Structures are given as C-alpha cells and as structure tokens.
Amino acid sequence: MLPAPPVPPLPESLKIGIPSVDDEHQALLDHLDSLMHSTGGTLDVSDFAESLSRLNRQLIDHFTSEERLMRTLGVPAGEFARHIDAHSQVIEQITQLSFDLMKRKRISRDQVLAKVKVWILGHLTEYDLLLRR
Ligand SMILES: [Fe+2]
Ligand SMILES: [Fe+2]
Numbered sequence: 001m002l003p004a005p006p007v008p009p010l011p012e013s014l015k016i017g018i019p020s021v022d023d024e025h026q027a028l029l030d031h032l033d034s035l036m037h038s039t040g041g042t043l044d045v046s047d048f049a050e051s052l053s054r055l056n057r058q059l060i061d062h063f064t065s066e067e068r069l070m071r072t073l074g075v076p077a078g079e080f081a082r083h084i085d086a087h088s089q090v091i092e093q094i095t096q097l098s099f100d101l102m103k104r105k106r107i108s109r110d111q112v113l114a115k116v117k118v119w120i121l122g123h124l125t126e127y128d129l130l131l132r133r
Contacts, residue, residue: 009026010022010025010026010029014029014124014125014129014133016128016129016131016132017132018069018131020065020069021065021066021069021128021131024061024062024065024066025065025124025128026057027058028058028059028062028120028124029120029121031051031054031058031116031119031120032116032121034051035051035055035113035116037107037112037114038051048101048112049098049101049102051095052097052098052101053098055094055116056091056094056095056098059090059091059094059119060091063090063091063096066087066128066131067083067084067087069131070083070131072133075130075131079130082127083127083130086123086126086127087102087123090119090123093115093119094115094119097112097115
C-alpha cells in the first residue's frame with residue numbers, strides 16, 4: 001500500500017484563531033484525511049470500528065474542551081445552546097453508526113466518509129467558525 005500523502009495544514013479560512021481549538025481541529029481533519037486514504041470499498045466492524053471509536057473519543061474530548069472555552073467567551077445563550085445541541089447530535093450519530101457496524105450492517109465507504117465529513121468539516125464551518133471574533 002502506498003503511504004498516504006502528507007496532510008495539508010489547516011487553511012486560514014478554517015482557523016478560529018484560538019490555538020488550542022485550531023490544533024484540535026487540525027487533528028480531527030488529519031483523522032478524516034486518514035480515513036479518506038484508507039482502502040476498501042465496504043467498511044465493516046473489523047476494519048473500521050476501531051478507527052471510529054478513536055474518532056468518537058477524540059470528538060468527545062474536543063467538544064468538551066470547546067464547550068468549556070465557549071463558557072469563557074461569552075457566546076450568546078441561543079448560539080451556545082444550538083452549538084451544544086449540534087455536538088450532541090454528532091455523538092448520537094457516531095454512536096448509531098458504531099452500532100450499525102457492530103451489527104455487521106454493510107455500509108459503503110462513501111456513506112461513512114460522507115457522514116464523517118459532515119461531523120468534522122460541516123460542523124466546523126457551520127458552528128465553530130462563529131467563535132471567530
Ligand atoms: Fe463545535
Ligand atoms: Fe470544533
């Protein structure tokens with residue numbers, strides 16, 4: 001197997017400007033990138049559950065630190081509530097996907113990657129960039 005190409009650094013357009021958050025986002029994008037360069041047309045429990053559970057832990061840790069930070073930034077209450085709700089939904093969905101994979105449901109690689117992309121990149125652009133001010 002060819003080594004995965006190097007991961008590009010987080011573009012300025014995706015930076016919040018808070019180094020601890022940007023570093024965690026970089027790590028999440030690296031994870032997404034490594035999944036995108038994994039091989040195989042279908043993902044099942046044997047080749048993917050481990051990676052998904054690592055991603056789950058990584059996301060839970062990240063969301064926890066991001067929420068702690070938001071409390072110190074004075075984010076408006078409505079935005080704060082929506083953002084926390086979005087974090088919960090991501091964790092719910094990733095847990096559901098883990099169960100589906102455990103039940104040996106065959107899920108295509110593209111379907112999984114599309115979901116992971118929404119959880120990481122979609123969430124970053126829709127919610128996290130609002131913290132940039
Ligand atoms: Fe977030
Ligand atoms: Fe984030």
